[in-house]
Every structure is written in C-alpha cells, then in structure tokens.
Amino acid sequence: MADLKNKRIITVALTGAWPKKENNPNVPMTPAEIAEDAYQCWKAGAAMAHMHMRDDNGNGTMDVNKFRETVELLRKNHPDCDIIINMTTSGDLNATEETRQIHLKELRPEMGSYDCGSMNWMNSGLFINSPKFLEELGKNMQEWGVKPEIEAFDPGMIANAAYYLKKGVLKAPLHFQFCMGCANGIVGNTKNLVFMKETMESLCPGSTWSCFGVGHSAMEIMYAAVAMGGHIRVGMEDNVMYAKGQLAESNVQFVARAKRVIEEFGCEAATPDEARQILSLK
Amino acid sequence: MSWGPCMMYYHCPNCGKKFSYATDLIPEFGGDFGKCPVCHTDGVYEKEGARTLDDAEYAEVE
Numbered sequence: 001m002a003d004l005k006n007k008r009i010i011t012v013a014l015t016g017a018w019p020k021k022e023n024n025p026n027v028p029m030t031p032a033e034i035a036e037d038a039y040q041c042w043k044a045g046a047a048m049a050h051m052h053m054r055d056d057n058g059n060g061t062m063d064v065n066k067f068r069e070t071v072e073l074l075r076k077n078h079p080d081c082d083i084i085i086n087m088t089t090s091g092d093l094n095a096t097e098e099t100r101q102i103h104l105k106e107l108r109p110e111m112g113s114y115d116c117g118s119m120n121w122m123n124s125g126l127f128i129n130s131p132k133f134l135e136e137l138g139k140n141m142q143e144w145g146v147k148p149e150i151e152a153f154d155p156g157m158i159a160n161a162a163y164y165l166k167k168g169v170l171k172a173p174l175h176f177q178f179c180m181g182c183a184n185g186i187v188g189n190t191k192n193l194v195f196m197k198e199t200m201e202s203l204c205p206g207s208t209w210s211c212f213g214v215g216h217s218a219m220e221i222m223y224a225a226v227a228m229g230g231h232i233r234v235g236m237e238d239n240v241m242y243a244k245g246q247l248a249e250s251n252v253q254f255v256a257r258a259k260r261v262i263e264e265f266g267c268e269a270a271t272p273d274e275a276r277q278i279l280s281l282k
Numbered sequence: 283m284s285w286g287p288c289m290m291y292y293h294c295p296n297c298g299k300k301f302s303y304a305t306d307l308i309p310e311f312g313g314d315f316g317k318c319p320v321c322h323t324d325g326v327y328e329k330e331g332a333r334t335l336d337d338a339e340y341a342e343v344e
Contacts, residue, residue, distance in 0.1 A: 016284060017285070122331070123288060
C-alpha cells in the first residue's frame with residue numbers, strides 16, 4: 001500500500017448551481033459537457049468529481065435523468081475513468097426533500113453531499129436542511145451505500161454532525177468539506193481553517209477533511225489545507241475567476257494548479273483508488 | 283453547494299466612482315468597507331450578488 005499520509009485528494013466541483021455562461025462562458029452546463037469535463041479533470045489529477053446538474057435554461061436542478069445521463073456518458077465514452085462520483089443533494093433551493101435524494105437511491109454514487117445545517121443563502125434565500133431531512137438522508141445514505149461528504153459552512157455544522165454521529169444517523173469515519181468564504185458562512189482564512197479543523201478533531205475524532213475557499217480566500221485556503229494535511233476542492237462551482245481579473249479557462253486549469261501546489265509542497269495527488277482507501281470507501 | 287463570493291456594489295456620492303467589495307473581506311476592511319477608494323467617502327449601496335462579466339464597470343476594492 002502506498003504511503004497515504006503523503007497523498008492529497010483533489011475534488012473538482014465542476015458546475016455548481018449558480019454560475020452561468022454570463023458569469024464564465026467556460027462553465028460546463030449540459031450532461032455531455034459535465035461528463036467530458038469530469039474526464040479531463042481526472043486525467044489532470046482529480047480523484048473525485050462533485051456533480052451538480054442544470055436544466056435546459058441553465059438553472060440548478062435535481063433532475064435524476066440529468067444525473068443519469070451524465071454518468072452514463074462518462075462511463076460509455078471513457079470506460080477507463082475511475083474517478084469517484086460525488087453527487088450533490090443541494091442543487092436547487094426549491095427542490096423537495098424527495099427529489100434531493102432520489103438520484104442517490106437510483107444511481108448509487110460512491111459519495112453524496114450532506115449539508116449539515118440551514119443558513120441564509122447569499123443574503124437572498126433560505127438554504128433549508130431540516131432535522132427531519134437530515135435524519136432521513138443520513139439513514140438512507142447508509143442504506144444505499146453512499147458516503148456523506150459533510151459540508152460545513154460554519155463550526156455549528158460540525159457540532160451538528162457530531163450529534164448525528166452519536167444518534168446513529170451518520171456513521172464514522174466521517175468526511176468533511178469545509179466550505180469557507182461563502183456569504184453567511186465562516187470567513188475564509190487560515191486562522192478559521194485551523195479552528196474548523198480543531199473543532200472537527202474535538203467533536204468527531206478520526207474524521208477526514210477537505211476544504212475550499214471562495215473568492216479571495218481560495219489560494220490561502222488551498223495552501224493552508226495542503227500544509228495542514230487536508231484535502232482540497234477546486235472548480236467553477238466555487239470560483240469562476242482563476243486569478244484577479246482572469247476568468248478561468250476550464251476546470252482542468254484549477255485541477256492542474258492544485259496538483260502543482262501539492263507536488264511543490266512535497267506531496268502527491270491521490271489517485272481515485274488511493275482516495276477510496278483514505279475515505280474508507282472500500 | 284457553494285455560490286462564489288458575494289459582491290456589494292456602490293457608487294461614490296462625491297466623485298461618482300463606481301466600485302465594489304466582496305463581503306468575505308468585511309473582516310479585513312472593517313470600518314473602511316464600502317468607502318470610495320478615491321476620496322474615502324462612504325459609498326451609496328446599489329446592489330449585490332454574484333460576480334458577473336459587467337463587473338468591469340465597477341472597480342473592485344481589494
């Protein structure tokens with residue numbers, strides 16, 4: 001077995017629910033674009049693809065058929081690609097609790113997002129993850145063999161994950177995604193990342209973690225995560241700008257930079273199979 | 283699900299300059315957040331939201 005302590009998992013968040021072509025014309029929107037982008041990012045070093053879907057107008061959707069078409073295209077066109085599929089459960093603020101999880105039941109991805117609390121969203125809407133929904137989703141994900149990626153936008157969501165762990169709704173070892181710099185969430189900086197990590201280690205020892213920063217904190221959070229032993233997420237869901245005044249050309253561009261940072265630090269980007277071992281997926 | 287940085291857009295009532303700040307920088311700017319980068323007058327709030335291509339009209343204060 002390879003020395004997994006030296007490995008860092010790159011997750012690429014390809015699309016998200018918000019950026020459209022007017023934000024960045026290079027955002028993949030259709031199942032064909034998303035599937036091809038996942039493949040190219042895998043070749044560039046990503047071990048996991050976090051997937052959202054868009055409807056025909058470019059809006060976020062939880063349409064199971066879009067998820068199915070994307071995965072089928074990826075498997076059909078690129079049978080060599082073993083990237084870990086991680087499907088969102090929060091791709092449309094107006095989706096029902098049923099439509100937020102039916103794709104997990106039908107398609108059984110290896111991972112799915114689990115947003116561990118509610119918040120005001122971008123100062124404009126409600127991002128609701130009710131206790132009833134979280135309990136049902138956690139139990140269903142266990143039954144369906146889909147590992148939750150626990151998205152924590154602030155330390156309270158880590159505490160909430162600990163509660164669900166004690167209740168049996170979630171099963172150890174947990175894997176966290178610290179979402180930093182989002183409006184109404186924790187500010188993205190190294191000091192706060194240390195606090196998030198220490199909170200996790202205190203409340204949910206033995207967990208693995210990844211993180212990303214949106215906007216100005218993107219690079220600081222990436223460098224800090226690599227130095228602190230965490231894994232990293234990049235991609236157009238979180239940032240449509242590659243650098244100040246420079247639109248991202250592709251998700252591959254983000255993945256390639258993340259891989260360079262990891263290697264310059266003296267570590268290596270984990271392969272999907274190495275990531276599966278780190279995350280206890282098999 | 284994330285949603286990139288939230289931008290707040292202003293114009294200066296004194297010199298007319300259009301400018302924007304990202305809300306994730308509120309801790310860094312403190313009381314200077316929302317001030318005109320040219321004459322330091324408090325800006326007049328116009329709108330907010332995700333970054334768009336017409337942001338070029340506004341000078342981003344960083």
